[in-house]
Amino acid sequence: MKKKVFIAFLGNALHDSRITNLKDSLEADGCEVKVISFDWTTPNFKTIINDITIYKLNKSKISFLFYFSFAVKLWKSLKLSNADIYIAEDFFPLAFTTIIGRRKNSKVIYNSRELYPFLGGLRNKKFTQWLIKKIEKKYIKKVDLVLTTGEMDSKFLEDYYGIKNTMVLRNIPLLRKPGNKIDLRKILNIPSSNKIVLYQGVMIEGRGIIRIISLLKELPNIEFVLLGDGALRKEFERAASKYNVHKRVHFLGTIPQRELINYTAAADIGLALIENISVSYYHALPNKLFEYIMAGIPVFSSNLPQMEKIVNDYQVGIIVDEKDDSQILTGLKKLTEDEDFNSRLKENCAKASLELNWDKEYSRVKDRLLS
Numbered sequence: 001m002k003k004k005v006f007i008a009f010l011g012n013a014l015h016d017s018r019i020t021n022l023k024d025s026l027e028a029d030g031c032e033v034k035v036i037s038f039d040w041t042t043p044n045f046k047t048i049i050n051d052i053t054i055y056k057l058n059k060s061k062i063s064f065l066f067y068f069s070f071a072v073k074l075w076k077s078l079k080l081s082n083a084d085i086y087i088a089e090d091f092f093p094l095a096f097t098t099i100i101g102r103r104k105n106s107k108v109i110y111n112s113r114e115l116y117p118f119l120g121g122l123r124n125k126k127f128t129q130w131l132i133k134k135i136e137k138k139y140i141k142k143v144d145l146v147l148t149t150g151e152m153d154s155k156f157l158e159d160y161y162g163i164k165n166t167m168v169l170r171n172i173p174l175l176r177k178p179g180n181k182i183d184l185r186k187i188l189n190i191p192s193s194n195k196i197v198l199y200q201g202v203m204i205e206g207r208g209i210i211r212i213i214s215l216l217k218e219l220p221n222i223e224f225v226l227l228g229d230g231a232l233r234k235e236f237e238r239a240a241s242k243y244n245v246h247k248r249v250h251f252l253g254t255i256p257q258r259e260l261i262n263y264t265a266a267a268d269i270g271l272a273l274i275e276n277i278s279v280s281y282y283h284a285l286p287n288k289l290f291e292y293i294m295a296g297i298p299v300f301s302s303n304l305p306q307m308e309k310i311v312n313d314y315q316v317g318i319i320v321d322e323k324d325d326s327q328i329l330t331g332l333k334k335l336t337e338d339e340d341f342n343s344r345l346k347e348n349c350a351k352a353s354l355e356l357n358w359d360k361e362y363s364r365v366k367d368r369l370l371s
Helices: 017-028 063-080 094-103 126-140 151-161 184-188 209-218 233-242 257-264 287-295 305-314 325-337 339-353 358-370
Strands: 004-008 032-039 052-056 085-088 107-111 145-148 166-168 195-200 222-227 249-251 269-272 299-302 317-320
Touching: 004 017, 004 063, 004 094, 017 032, 017 257, 017 287, 017 358, 032 063, 052 063, 063 094, 085 094, 094 107, 094 126, 126 151, 145 151, 151 166, 151 305, 166 358, 184 222, 195 209, 195 257, 195 287, 195 325, 209 222, 209 233, 209 325, 222 257, 233 249, 257 287, 269 287, 269 325, 287 299, 287 305, 287 339, 299 305, 299 325, 305 317, 305 339, 317 325, 325 339
Parallel strands: 004 032, 004 085, 032 052, 085 107, 107 145, 145 166, 195 222, 195 269, 222 249, 269 299, 299 317
Antiparallel strands: none
């Protein structure tokens, strides 16, 4: 008999590779998977695609109404469900998913993809931090399994909450090569002599974006392409104008997950310049790091421990102190001017992708997920 899995996520699941990969793998193992997710940024979208339901939320409302609308829709969906396994794909559905999962005597899994009380954006929001800690502490002890994205997160949660049931499932992409590369130079009118530094992901504080924009005047042969969206996009656009480099800073918005690699592979360097502004960021091991490797482009990474280990172990990029402008400038010049060095890194990316891929990662954890 097929196991039924219910996944809940505050975000658009179609834009989240961790969910789409997990859903596909569970279905390949004979599970029936239903996903409930939410979107408040995409203007027009289909609300149901392949058992993924996406509810529209209005972010322009005050925070209470936004989260109340989310909670009502999620609660109704959970009450009508009948699953063997419930997965809270981030902090926000954790409480309701755990309550319903326990009522139905089902297995409950919490995907702690971040250290939520310690996110960089919450540094000055003490009440929000306190509230998240209180809710997470209560419900994390009631779930059967806690997934994390790295060993440091697992160790932190086990020590902080006194739990023992964590398991690492890294944000690693499917093993695939780019199909038809998107010609970014043609689309954006970039000279063939210029190199493309690409950032993909959410546009928020602590990602090194402002720092790169501010240094572009000293890097006249570099174009900065950003894929994604977020709360600070307008601020980054203003910064590009302020530093008079707006003609070399290109915002392309959110790209569907399954098409992303074709954009990524068209760049010369992948930016993963996470800043050490919080415990969560210090532990960072972002999916963009692995996506750059899979796309075959060298990584330009900050020297945070988990990221540094991957880059150094597989020799796929350059590590710098994200606060040191001279290191950043020297590193970018090395990557863009030393063709032999760049070629070696690309070869290493190809080798690393044979190990750092979703199928290998999932096969390591699937028995514990489904038991």
